[in-house]
Each structure stands twice: as C-alpha cells, then as structure tokens.
Amino acid sequence: MSKIKRGQLAALGSDAMKSPFHRSVLALAAIGLVAGANLASAQQQRALKKYESGTKEFWTHPPDDWFLGDENEAQKGLAPPSGPPTGASDAELAALIKKIKLPQGFKIEVWASGVLAARQMAWGDKGTLFVGSFGLGNVYAITDKDGKKDVKTVLKGLNMPTGLAFKDGALYVIAVDKLIKYENAEANLDKLGDGKVVYDDMPSYAAHGWKYIAVDKDGWFYIPFGPPFNIGVPPTSVSQIRRVDPKTGNAEVYALGVRNSVGGDVDPRTGKYWFTENARDWISDDLPSDKLNVINKIGEHFGYPYCHQGDLPDPKFAMGHKCSEFTPPAYNLGAHVAPLGMKFYTGDQFPAEYKNSILVAEHGSWNRHKYQGGRIVRITAGPDGKNAKQEVFASGWIEGDQGYLGRPDDIILAKDGSILVADDWAGAIYRISYSKK
Numbered sequence: 426m427s428k429i430k431r432g433q434l435a436a437l438g439s440d441a442m443k444s445p446f447h448r449s450v451l452a453l454a455a456i457g458l459v460a461g462a463n464l465a466s467a468q469q470q471r472a473l474k475k476y477e478s479g480t481k482e483f484w485t486h487p488p489d490d491w492f493l494g495d496e497n498e499a500q501k502g503l504a505p506p507s508g509p510p511t512g513a514s515d516a517e518l519a520a521l522i523k524k525i526k527l528p529q530g531f532k533i534e535v536w537a538s539g540v541l542a543a544r545q546m547a548w549g550d551k552g553t554l555f556v557g558s559f560g561l562g563n564v565y566a567i568t569d570k571d572g573k574k575d576v577k578t579v580l581k582g583l584n585m586p587t588g589l590a591f592k593d594g595a596l597y598v599i600a601v602d603k604l605i606k607y608e609n610a611e612a613n614l615d616k617l618g619d620g621k622v623v624y625d626d627m628p629s630y631a632a633h634g635w636k637y638i639a640v641d642k643d644g645w646f647y648i649p650f651g652p653p654f655n656i657g658v659p660p661t662s663v664s665q666i667r668r669v670d671p672k673t674g675n676a677e678v679y680a681l682g683v684r685n686s687v688g689g690d691v692d693p694r695t696g697k698y699w700f701t702e703n704a705r706d707w708i709s710d711d712l713p714s715d716k717l718n719v720i721n722k723i724g725e726h727f728g729y730p731y732c733h734q735g736d737l738p739d740p741k742f743a744m745g746h747k748c749s750e751f752t753p754p755a756y757n758l759g760a761h762v763a764p765l766g767m768k769f770y771t772g773d774q775f776p777a778e779y780k781n782s783i784l785v786a787e788h789g790s791w792n793r794h795k796y797q798g799g800r801i802v803r804i805t806a807g808p809d810g811k812n813a814k815q816e817v818f819a820s821g822w823i824e825g826d827q828g829y830l831g832r833p834d835d836i837i838l839a840k841d842g843s844i845l846v847a848d849d850w851a852g853a854i855y856r857i858s859y860s861k862k
Contacts, residue, residue, distance in 0.1 A: 473496045473497065475496070500710065513538070538576075539853075542852065545835050564579055583605075585601050593644075596610035599648065604623050606671065647668055648668075649685075649700065650662065652664045688766040688785070699720075705729075717758055718752070721810065728748065766834055785804060788832050789832050801833055831853070835847040
C-alpha cells in the first residue's frame with residue numbers, strides 16, 4: 426500500500442474511529458491489500474510528480490493534485506490524508522477526548538459535533554458562534570436550543586469560506602476572492618440572503634486561496650494571500666498580508682514574502698499583527714520549519730520564496746538573496762506542523778501565567794513520514810517579539826506515525842475565559858476550561 430493509504434487506515438482503524446461507516450471503509454481497504462501490494466513496486470518505479478507551476482495557466486487552472494508537483498525521491502508517495510466525510514460520531518468523540526493530554530487542572534469536552542470541515546470561528550454579539558468550513562462551501566451558526574448546541578447551516582455553496590469575522594452586528598465571510606457582508610446576521614439565521622460584496626480586489630486562484638480574518642482596533646481586517654503553488658516566484662497580488670477596511674474597501678499591502686498563512690491575531694499589548702505561516706513542502710521530512718511571525722513595521726518581507734525559517738536559502742529560488750535581507754520569524758515551530766488559527770489568551774479563567782500567551786492550533790503534517798503537529802502549543806514572547814518560548818498545551822490527536830483522530834485548526838476565546846477549538850477532521854468544536862479543583 427502507498428504511504429497515504431497507510432496513513433488513512435491508521436486514522437480510520439483507531440479506537441476512536443470505529444463506526445459502522447469506517448468499518449466498511451476498512452473492509453473495502455482490506456480487499457484491496459493484495460492489489461495494493463502488487464502496485465507497490467510500480468509506485469516506487471514511477472517518475473516523480475512534476476508540474477511547471479510558474480505559469481498563469483497553472484495558477485488559474487491547477488490540477489487536482491497541484492500540491493504534489495515538486496515531489497522528491499526521499500518523500501515520494503506522500504500526500505494529504507482524507508478525513509472521514511461524515512465527521513466523528515458522538516461516541517467516537519467521547520473516546521477521542523479521553524486521549525487528549527492537557528496540563529494539570531485543564532479539562533477538554535465536546536462543545537458541538539456535526540460541524541463538518543469546521544474552520545475559523547467568530548462570535549456574534551448575542552452568543553451565536555459562526556463557523557466557516559474547508560471544501561464544503563458551508564458556514565454554520567451554533568446556538569443553544571433546549572440546553573443543547575444546535576448546529577445550523579446558514580450559508581451554502583460558497584467558494585472555500587474558511588475565514589470569518591463579526592463586527593457591528595454583521596457577519597463577514599471571505600470566500601477566496603470576495604469579502605461578503607451579511608447585515609444583522611443573528612436576527613436572520615434562517616435567511617441570510619446573498620450578502621453584499623465589500624471587497625473583491627483579490628485573485629481567484631484556488632491553490633492556497635483560502636483565507637483567515639483578524640480584526641484590529643480600528644476595525645480593519647488583516648487578510649493573508651497565499652501563492653497558487655508550493656514554491657516559485659509568486660504573482661505580485663499574493664504572498665502578502667493586506668489590511669482591508671470593510672467599510673470603504675480601501676486596502677494596503679502590509680507585509681510581503683509570506684507563503685501560506687491561515688491564522689493570525691492582534692497583540693493586545695502593542696496592536697501589532699502576529700501570524701502563523703506554513704512553509705514550503707518537498708525539501709525533506711525535517712525542513713523547513715513552519716513559523717510564527719510578527720509585523721513590526723509596514724512593508725516587511727518575511728523571505729518567501731527566497732529564504733525559509735530565517736536561515737535556509739531555497740535550493741532553487743534563493744536567486745542570489747541572503748536570508749539576512751528578510752525579517753526572521755519570532756519562533757520556528759517545527760517542520761510540517763501546519764500552524765493555522767491562533768489567539769492571544771486575554772481571559773481570566775486560566776492561570777495568570779497564560780495571560781497574553783499565544784495559543785496556536787497545529788493542523789499536523791502530510792509531507793512527512795512521521796506526522797507531527799496535530800496539537801495546540803503555547804508560545805510566550807515579549808511585546809517586541811523577542812525571547813519566544815514554546816510548550817505543548819494540548820496533544821493526542823495523532824496516533825502512531827500517520828493516524829489522525831482529529832486535526833485542530835482554530836481557537837477562539839469564550840466569555841467565561843475558556844477556549845473553543847475547531848477540528849475539521851472530526852467535524853467538532855471542543856471546549857477547554859480550567860479549574861483549580
């Protein structure tokens with residue numbers, strides 16, 4: 426069997442994922458074992474996957490497996506695993522959370538299930554939790570109903586609506602090349618309508634086109650723009666962070682040299698924007714490191730595609746540049762951990778030392794033989810971005826080398842000081858709380 430199928434079976438075969446549906450998948454997979462074994466040698470002998478990604482045709486019409494186009498011999502056969510299409514059942518989730526490791530005094534529970542492909546979360550003024558999705562085109566609204574969480578699909582058919590924000594009674598959804606505003610959203614959950622496009626000066630590239638929104642004190646949105654490939658000289662409209670005013674549609678390019686960022690937050694101490702960044706694939710299992718960055722001044726360049734992790738020139742696209750020309754990361758998080766959503770902890774429920782710490786949801790690897798990430802880490806750093814340190818806060822979503830039980834991808838603070846964590850693999854929202862008892 427190929428490495429990807431082994432990874433999928435490891436996830437499906439775990440104790441937390443043994444629903445009838447998954448047993449049927451396992452049975453079908455078992456039938457294919459003999460054929461898979463016969464194909465193994467052919468897989469090893471096939472040519473490396475290669476695409477010429479530096480063309481507008483590739484950017485606008487990428488092949489379905491565009492992310493495999495820089496395959497190398499050492500990592501041949503690696504590919505992203507597919508999660509369970511129906512998410513995890515309540516019983517599976519109950520088994521899963523027993524495996525999550527947390528510091529003493531912390532507790533994890535399932536806050537809502539059936540939130541398929543859940544991505545960025547945003548609170549409405551009246552306590553509605555809005556949730557974007559990856560790949561399904563859905564936006565969800567989660568409310569309390571008869572003491573239970575009611576998950577309602579309030580928008581369908583959007584183009585990768587991963588990023589959300591809520592401001593002044595309106596829900597904002599970013600769907601690759603459109604920022605859409607839905608007025609008075611919480612009063613119209615049964616019919617949000619078509620909304621109003623308030624910003625669309627964005628390319629429609631599908632690859633790395635999914636986005637995230639962070640709101641600053643002035644009500645402007647920080648929005649990342651990823652390149653339409655793994656590595657290459659990017660189109661001038663991407664590999665950047667923009668700052669957008671949703672009221673007027675005015676925008677400024679705030680930072681350059683950014684690969685794929687799908688998470689960020691504004692530092693409550695300084696007002697500076699911090700963001701996670703997924704580094705390129707297909708160098709090795711252990712290189713390069715994904716990053717946590719902070720923008721100290723407008724116009725900074727963070728290295729992509731010339732330099733990775735602050736000190737690693739790209740083997741092909743360094744193009745004579747030195748890493749010293751670019752802004753280094755505040756912290757290197759590790760290779761292929763896939764850091765996504767992040768939040769500064771500003772609540773009062775957690776111990777005092779957590780105040781202003783950064784909590785990062787790591788989605789986890791695919792371009793690595795032994796997956797890592799699939800956890801939440803806590804970063805402490807000075808207001809100047811220096812002296813950053815990391816510790817693992819929550820772990821246990823990976824079993825074995827390639828077995829996902831879940832994949833955390835966003836974090837949001839609740840009013841009571843607990844945090845909610847989105848998981849697009851299990852289709853769930855978790856709550857992590859703290860008690861001295």
